[in-house]
Each structure stands twice: as C-alpha cells, then as structure tokens.
Amino acid sequence: EPEVTQTPSHQVTQMGQEVILRCVPISNHLYFYWYRQILGQKVEFLVSFYNNEISEKSEIFDDQFSVERPDGSNFTLKIRSTKLEDSAMYFCAGSRGREQYFGPGTRLTVT
Amino acid sequence: AQSVAQPEDQVNVAEGNPLTVKCTYSVSGNPYLFWYVQYPNRGLQFLLKYITGDNLVKGSYGFEAEFNKSQTSFHLKKPSALVSDSALYFCAVSYAGNNRKLIWGLGTSLAVNP
Numbered sequence: 001e002p003e004v005t006q007t008p009s010h011q012v013t014q015m016g017q018e019v020i021l022r023c024v025p026i027s028n029h030l031y032f033y034w035y036r037q038i039l040g041q042k043v044e045f046l047v048s049f050y051n052n053e054i055s056e057k058s059e060i061f062d063d064q065f066s067v068e069r070p071d072g073s074n075f076t077l078k079i080r081s082t083k084l085e086d087s088a089m090y091f092c093a094g095s096r097g098r099e100q101y102f103g104p105g106t107r108l109t110v111t
Numbered sequence: 112a113q114s115v116a117q118p119e120d121q122v123n124v125a126e127g128n129p130l131t132v133k134c135t136y137s138v139s140g141n142p143y144l145f146w147y148v149q150y151p152n153r154g155l156q157f158l159l160k161y162i163t164g165d166n167l168v169k170g171s172y173g174f175e176a177e178f179n180k181s182q183t184s185f186h187l188k189k190p191s192a193l194v195s196d197s198a199l200y201f202c203a204v205s206y207a208g209n210n211r212k213l214i215w216g217l218g219t220s221l222a223v224n225p
Contacts, residue, residue: 004154031211043155043201043215056210091155098143098162098205100213104154 002026004103006092012109013082021077021106023092031095032075034067036060036088037105043091049075082110113138115204117216124192125224132187132219134202142204144185145213146176149199158200161185172196192223 005024013019025032034046047057047067054067066078075094079086087110093100116135124130136142146158159170161178169175176187187200199220203213 006154033212035213042217043203043213045212045214048210048212056212058212093155095211098211099145099157099160100211101157102147102155104152 004092004094004101006090006103006106008106009104010107010109012111015084015110016081019079019082019108021079021090021092021108023075023077023103024073025075025092025094026101027073029094029096029101031055031100032067032069033093033095033100034077035091035093035102037091038085038088046077046090079108082108084110086110113204113206113209113214115202115214115216117200117202117219119219120217121220121222123222123224126194127191130187130189130192130196130221130223132200132202132221134185134187134216135183136185136202136204137183138204138206138214140206140208142183142185142206144176144178145203145205146170146174146185146187147201147203149201149218151198155201158187192221194223194225197221197223 007022032049037043047061048055064080069075089105091105092103114137144161147155166178199218201218202216
C-alpha cells in the first residue's frame with residue numbers, strides 16, 4: 001500500500017536558521033497539506049496546495065513559511081528564520097478524495 | 112467559529128467490551144467528518160469518514176461511527192475492544208468551501224485493559 005514519507009524524522013536547529021521539511025506524497029494525490037502539532041495541543045492546519053499553488057493558508061503560515069512542489073513528487077515546507085515557538089511535529093498529507101493521508105511527521109526542535 | 116470537541120481526554124475500557132469515543136462538531140454547512148488514530152511515534156492514520164449517505168459508517172479494524180445531525184455528533188464505536196486498539200484518537204471535520212482543511216479535536220487517549 002502506498003505511503004506518504006517525510007524526511008527527516010527529527011530536525012534540531014538553532015533559532016534564526018532556515019529549515020526545509022520534505023515530503024513525498026502518494027503519487028496519484030492531487031491536494032497537499034501541511035499541519036503541525038505542538039506538544040499537548042491540537043493539530044493545526046498550516047496550508048493547502050493544489051494545482052501548483054496555495055489554495056488556503058492559516059494565520060500561522062506567515063511570510064516565514066513557504067511551500068513548494070518542485071518536481072511533481074516532493075512537497076516541501078520551508079521555514080526561513082525559525083523561532084522557538086516553531087518547535088512542533090509537522091505532518092504532511094495528501095488527498096485525492098475527501099480523506100487525507102498523512103506521513104509519519106517531522107519533529108522540529110528549535111533551540 | 113468552526114470547531115470540534117472531544118469531551119474526554121481519556122477513555123478506559125476492558126478488552127472485549129464495547130468502546131465509544133465521543134466527538135461533537137460545529138461548522139457552517141454540511142460537515143465532512145473523519146476519525147484518525149495515532150499510535151506512539153507514528154503518523155495520523157485514517158480510520159473512517161462520513162461524507163454523505165448512511166449515517167452509520169464502517170471503517171478499518173472493525174471501527175464504525177454514527178453521524179447524528181441533530182446532535183452534531185460523530186461518535187466512534189467498536190463492539191469489542193482489543194488491547195491493540197490502545198492509541199490516541201482524533202476527530203476532524205471539514206466542510207464544503209473550506210478548501211478541504213481539517214479542523215481537529217484535541218484527541219482522546221484510549222486505553223484497553225487486558
């Protein structure tokens with residue numbers, strides 16, 4: 001059964017550094033998403049992406065964040081200048097129908 | 112505001128007994144409802160969905176859920192719990208016109224005791 005993959009599984013970075021989180025969605029999916037989950041809190045929507053452009057973004061997804069699907073298989077989330085409060089588990093997801101399929105997540109720790 | 116509530120942080124049930132994990136929602140328009148399960152150090156795994164049609168939907172691993180429009184609820188059920196069902200369960204909702212983004216509950220930790 002095809003799966004969503006995410007790399008790295010854990011990323012530690014210093015405040016102010018740029019990070020890129022990578023995802024490979026299931027190949028026939030058309031819609032792509034990033035969510036994050038701060039420890040002990042709700043899963044929060046960050047951004048959705050369809051037809052090579054952002055279809056919606058949350059208020060969390062400010063100018064420090066960007067997404068790209070550069071080659072038709074990878075889907076990346078870039079955080080330009082990380083803050084302590086960006087520490088969270090970041091989940092990538094994809095869908096073709098209404099249900100979304102998630103990767104295992106990347107744990108981002110900003111020190 | 113659109114929201115999902117899972118009123119129980121934790122549910123404990125004995126193996127072999129039926130289990131229910133509760134979820135209520137508040138959205139404008141018709142909801143699309145989902146249950147996901149998260150095992151330790153794993154991602155969010157899709158269990159089942161309600162989009163339209165029969166109010167009782169069946170999903171993976173013997174789980175089912177009942178959509179109740181009047182009570183705005185979508186409780187997750189299983190007739191006979193297994194120890195291996197112990198995990199964190201999340202209810203989520205989207206709706207027409209919200210670009211498919213999922214709005215999540217806080218999660219309910221299910222512990223099935225042998």
